[in-house]
Amino acid sequence: MFNSFQRPPGREYTVTITLLAVALIFIPALAAVSQSWSYSPALGASVLCLTVAWIHWKRSRTVSLSAIAAEQKAAAK
Numbered sequence: 001m002f003n004s005f006q007r008p009p010g011r012e013y014t015v016t017i018t019l020l021a022v023a024l025i026f027i028p029a030l031a032a033v034s035q036s037w038s039y040s041p042a043l044g045a046s047v048l049c050l051t052v053a054w055i056h057w058k059r060s061r062t063v064s065l066s067a068i069a070a071e072q073k074a075a076a077k
Helices: 014-032 039-076
Strands: none
Touching: 014 039
């Protein structure tokens, strides 16, 4: 099955994709539909979601790359 340093693929990027969808689809749609909502809070919320998504993606990518390196190191022994 999986070693202790391996994880099944596909779960790491779910949060990133969800944050991107919120930042790029749902917040602008809510701002467009709601006339009483100012665009600056919507822009701020979108930027915040994009920033958190980028940080999560960088962290997930680093973890998966280190797992690959550990697997290759273990296989070489």
